[in-house]
Amino acid sequence: MPETNLADFNSLGLPKQVVARLEKTGLTTPTPIQEGAIPVALEGRDVMGLAQTGTGKTLAFGLPLIAQMLSYDERPSRRMVRGLVLAPTRELAGQIAASLRAQVEGTQFKVGLVVGGVGINPQIARLDKGTDILVATPGRLIDLMERKAMDLGSTDFLVLDEADQMLDLGFIHALRKIAQWLPEKRQTMLFSATMPKQMSEIASTYLDDPVKVQVNPPGKAADKIDQSIHFIAKAEKTSLLIELLDKHRDEAAIVFSRTKHGSERLMKALVRAGYAAASVHGNKSQGQRERAIKAFRGGETLVLVATDVAARGLDIPQVRHVYNYDLPNVPENYIHRIGRTARAGMDGSAIAFCSPDEVDELKAIQKVMKITIPVASGRPWEGVEAKPGTGGFGNRRRGGGGGGGKPKAGAEGAGKAGGKPSGQRRGGKPGGRPGGKPGGGAGGGKPGGNRRGGRRGAPKT
Incomplete structure (x- = not known):
């Protein structure tokens, strides 16, 4: 040495x-x-x-x-x-x-x-x-x-x-x-x-x-972050999160939600499921935010549910897992979110969930990072490229791949490349789900305007 x-x-x-x-x-x-x-x-x-x-x-x-x-x-x-x-x-x-x-x-x-x-x-x-x-x-x-x-x-x-x-x-x-x-x-x-x-x-x-x-090309994440994505219906996200968190109950995790109210609801759901969880978002006072982060840093709580107010500025080396429960509207924020793990030379995992109405967000993230995020379970929605053999979606509970690990072959998993996915998508053929493609129809459209525009005026700081 x-x-x-x-x-x-x-x-x-x-x-x-x-x-x-x-x-x-x-x-x-x-x-x-x-x-x-x-x-x-x-x-x-x-x-x-x-x-x-x-x-x-x-x-x-x-x-x-x-x-x-x-x-x-x-x-x-x-x-x-x-x-x-x-x-x-x-x-x-x-x-x-x-x-x-x-x-x-x-x-x-x-x-x-x-x-x-x-x-x-x-x-x-x-x-x-x-x-x-x-x-x-x-x-x-x-x-x-x-x-x-x-x-x-x-x-x-x-x-x-x-x-x-x-x-x-x-x-x-x-x-x-x-x-x-x-x-x-x-x-x-x-x-x-x-x-x-x-x-x-x-x-x-x-x-x-x-x-x-x-130092590094813009849009590049730390090399020691193991990234993966689950394609899943929005209604099933919470149950999948609980399933994955159960695999590492003794390790610190940050879960990112898009909205303040959503963060609070998710935190309460995790508490009901038996997790020591806290939340940090814009509706919390500064004192509440500081107490939640102090408890998380000290190990009193092991799951922190947060909006993007925690995507930067949290340097807690023991964070081993980051969950993107909701994909961010701004693709660069994904990089900052997953940067909460693999700090101080350690490794970490970054798990993302993608529902049908988040396809545009995922495309933007992968374009900025110049990568295709490996699929852990589910079948990629339309227009999202994935590596061969990472496949099959449908109802996750009918065999869409294991939570967090590599998809299993055979009856329990997604099948090998070229095989049929285990389970059928709701709505049959691609493009046949209610509401049409994200952004079109009555079921999944986004508000008009610039997707990156955010709120009007400066937020509370």
Whole structure:
């Protein structure tokens, strides 16, 4: 075994005290995104960093901020914010703040956190004393700025973390408003795991001749994630989920549902089935969300049912399984969801369910990732490619393949390639189910408009 490469962090140009603190927190070797971004950021250049979730993006921008602020002779004055980090969700903002605080422990550095869902007056009081690095969600930041609780006129650094999700959640208008309060002369860094087309607009608007640091191709998931998909009727999803969860009752799992009400209903169904489950979604207060995540992190609950508020910002290494109970409307969110497992060098599984009205979502996910997700059970719906021999659908309980494992051959399974599927689809021939194809007819249509458009206006943060 080679010796630890503590010198690797030294070679990036970080001050000795920063490297020493990294050693105390057990970090000795930079990740690829840190190795690529830190030297460029220390030069004062704008940075566009693209890397998978769980690859150390927070320290890739956080360490250069801390290192450059060490040269300041004075503490920040009242209401001053020297560095601003914007994050799309409360959970991600909290995780960033905790990570940065661990690197400045024992110093005079102040890392502040402002998010919605909690009282605003204590935040105003803390901001009045000045802040070195402020981590914020856009909605609460605007509320505080309109109350003149802080001054961004002397802010030297702006970081946009998970910028692609800000686009998805409608934060682009909030970002434009916040930018009006910031000085033109500043260093700006943008980090993301995916690269949608609109990202170039953000980069050209807010970054000045940025250096692009790309570790993995956009849309690529971690290599250690074992992905699979079950084609199943919507009404049977809950029973299949319970069946699969029963195979690993002692291992942590996150289940993603598309809606807040759906998440809550599913969580209650799992509790009735005997699982220690909790839920995290936008209808929960910040305190409720934090308590649910704390219980999950501590092992008191082993199943966390969540909407996409938990798709980013949850760094819990013991998560071994991620279930996409509902496929996301935005294909990039699938990548972020499954990125909650296989963290810190571990492996994990990502199991997705696809009902007939989710075919478009699955097509979009596979197109973005440039893969065909292996089929665990069921027969692919129309227009979704699958590998030969992964086959037969119908009523899952009549032999559509085992839950979670490889489909079995013979009477109990899907049959070998070329054989007939075990069981018949409801509705007979392909295309014959009630309502016609997804999006057409009375039974399965989606609302009109842009599928990625999301809600109007910025959501609560």
